[in-house]
Amino acid sequence: MSLLELKDVTKQFGGLTAVxxxxxxxEENMIYGLIGPxxxxxxxxxNLITGIYKTTNGEIYFNDSRIDDLKSFQIADVGVTxxxxxxxxxxxxxxxxxxxxxxHFNTEYSMLDAVFRSKKYVKGEKLLHEQAVELxxxxxxxxxxxxxxxxxxxxxxRRLEIARALALRPxxxxxxxxxxxxxxxxxxxxxxxIRKARDQFKLTILVIEHHMxxxxxxxxxxxxxxxxxxxxxxxxxxxxxxxxxxxAYLGEGDAEC
Amino acid sequence: xxxxxxxxxxxxxxxxxxAVLGLSLLTGFTGLFSFGHAGxxxxxxxxxxxxxxxxxxxxxxxxxxxxxxxxxxxxxxxxLTLNLKGDYFIIATLGFGEAMRLIxxxxxYFGGARGWxxxxxxxxxxxxxxxxxxxxxxxxxxxxxxxxxxxxxIREEEMASNIIGIDVFKYKLKSLMISAVYAGISGGxxxxxxxxxxxxxxxxxxxxxxxxxxxFGGLGSVTGSVVGAIVLTALPEVLRNVKEWRLVLYxxxxxxxxxxxxxxxxxGKEFRVIHIIKRIVSKLKAPLNKEVS
Ligand SMILES: Nc1ncnc2c1ncn2[C@@H]1O[C@H](COP(=O)(O)OP(=O)(O)OP(=O)(O)O)[C@@H](O)[C@H]1O
Ligand SMILES: [Mg+2]
Numbered sequence: 044m045s046l047l048e049l050k051d052v053t054k055q056f057g058g059l060t061a062v063x064x065x066x067x068x069x070e071e072n073m074i075y076g077l078i079g080p081x082x083x084x085x086x087x088x089x090n091l092i093t094g095i096y097k098t099t100n101g102e103i104y105f106n107d108s109r110i111d112d113l114k115s116f117q118i119a120d121v122g123v124t125x126x127x128x129x130x131x132x133x134x135x136x137x138x139x140x141x142x143x144x145x146x147h148f149n150t151e152y153s154m155l156d157a158v159f160r161s162k163k164y165v166k167g168e169k170l171l172h173e174q175a176v177e178l179x180x181x182x183x184x185x186x187x188x189x190x191x192x193x194x195x196x197x198x199x200x201r202r203l204e205i206a207r208a209l210a211l212r213p214x215x216x217x218x219x220x221x222x223x224x225x226x227x228x229x230x231x232x233x234x235x236x237i238r239k240a241r242d243q244f245k246l247t248i249l250v251i252e253h254h255m256x257x258x259x260x261x262x263x264x265x266x267x268x269x270x271x272x273x274x275x276x277x278x279x280x281x282x283x284x285x286x287x288x289x290x291a292y293l294g295e296g297d298a299e300c
Numbered sequence: 301x302x303x304x305x306x307x308x309x310x311x312x313x314x315x316x317x318x319a320v321l322g323l324s325l326l327t328g329f330t331g332l333f334s335f336g337h338a339g340x341x342x343x344x345x346x347x348x349x350x351x352x353x354x355x356x357x358x359x360x361x362x363x364x365x366x367x368x369x370x371x372x373x374x375x376x377x378x379x380l381t382l383n384l385k386g387d388y389f390i391i392a393t394l395g396f397g398e399a400m401r402l403i404x405x406x407x408x409y410f411g412g413a414r415g416w417x418x419x420x421x422x423x424x425x426x427x428x429x430x431x432x433x434x435x436x437x438x439x440x441x442x443x444x445x446x447x448x449x450x451x452x453x454i455r456e457e458e459m460a461s462n463i464i465g466i467d468v469f470k471y472k473l474k475s476l477m478i479s480a481v482y483a484g485i486s487g488g489x490x491x492x493x494x495x496x497x498x499x500x501x502x503x504x505x506x507x508x509x510x511x512x513x514x515x516f517g518g519l520g521s522v523t524g525s526v527v528g529a530i531v532l533t534a535l536p537e538v539l540r541n542v543k544e545w546r547l548v549l550y551x552x553x554x555x556x557x558x559x560x561x562x563x564x565x566x567x568g569k570e571f572r573v574i575h576i577i578k579r580i581v582s583k584l585k586a587p588l589n590k591e592v593s
Binding site: 093094095114115116118119120124125127131132133134135136140143144145147148150152154156157158159160164167168171207208210211 | 441452453465467468474
């Protein structure tokens, strides 16, 4: 039984097939890589899994139940969340508030509880505060607690987005180019952080990345996409030596040289 | 200026403030603009007046009744229109506000367009202040809870709100309903202060005035809304002496603030006495520290 399974998933935009008949099986506790040239359909697959787009065809299963007919927030509820290629933080809120907001459904109190400051509210807020502080520490953001998100350096914004996703206690985390725009040192730190998060939160991770050394280092298994179709699937060593993959990445003209 | 005159301005400011507080939740904290909140005020005003004058209900129960009616209509309006993308929702609220006025124009039972005179004057400075204090406490408690944070998240970034599990539609609906209840109560207060109701009182210009106050005070600031409501309600009255230049000066003031402080007077910040004391203390300490080092 796989944690996430895509069966023959297709997404068309007008005449363009952004994703065509893709099959994908991600097992629990795995770090799974999704790579491919620009416009291959990687982000579109994330948008399909998280319900931002509806599939044209095919089915998506999580924990053996269908999720492609759920709304985005319901998919988050069952334990799937993500980061975005172009960072989408709550820009005018602080680092702490970004994380605190995302902790919201780890406690249940009604709006009336809030209005009357009931015991349930006080207890709930205390719990959320503790969780947020814990995440700040794990992600090394505690000294930026009160910095407004849009004023954080770029690398830390990416990190905060991961922290915000972890606040949901997801089972499956989708990372869309988490190392984009990072320098080699930051990328190395990120690698560590992703591994640490996987172990500590018992996560399964699906990651899109263009940094090949990061992907090859990090992933247990990789799927390569090209023009919306699966080009290859396998362990990093196989992928690196697959002639189709080399060709797709270098372009036909270059491959002949 | 006599106290009677000042008291009148304060009561009108307070009545406006109740509606502004609700609108502040919708616009300042949830990021949804409305040009129809005068419609909710109208519902609250007529419903409350109906309750006191025709049913003989207690004034405060009648205010709640008016708020409740506005909230119910807010719920229906939200269900129908909150799925529309941003700008269309604004247009829908605009249509709603004008429709409300036209409907009331044609209900002869409430006096139609000629108006409804002789409503008892139950509103006074004391109950306006008390209702505002309660209104502010409720609003602040909502904002400082996970529910308020979810609304702020929607204001900041709707797609990210979705993927952290916030039911965006539900929270927009809640925010709209709460703001409608506030507007309804404000309408009830107005009816029982002026003692006369006419659909003309709830035109588009009234909705615009409420939105201008929220923006003027600063989106996402409750204290900004309070200051905004008092300043912008009092301003036209203070300027009454300059007659025809009144509205020009009013407009110019708003434009001036918008240009010099685009984030509004308070712009997301709250005015806290403690902060100011802290700042003064740290200023006093600074020279002392210098001497030590
Ligand atoms: N909302 C949309 N409407 C129309 N076309 C779209 C839409 N979203 C994506 N596409 C198209 O689908 C194709 C796949 O895009 P996608 O963003 O999934 O690529 P990607 O693999 O993530 O690329 P990159 O590495 O550049 O991020 C592209 O041709 C893109 O133009
Ligand atoms: Mg992409």
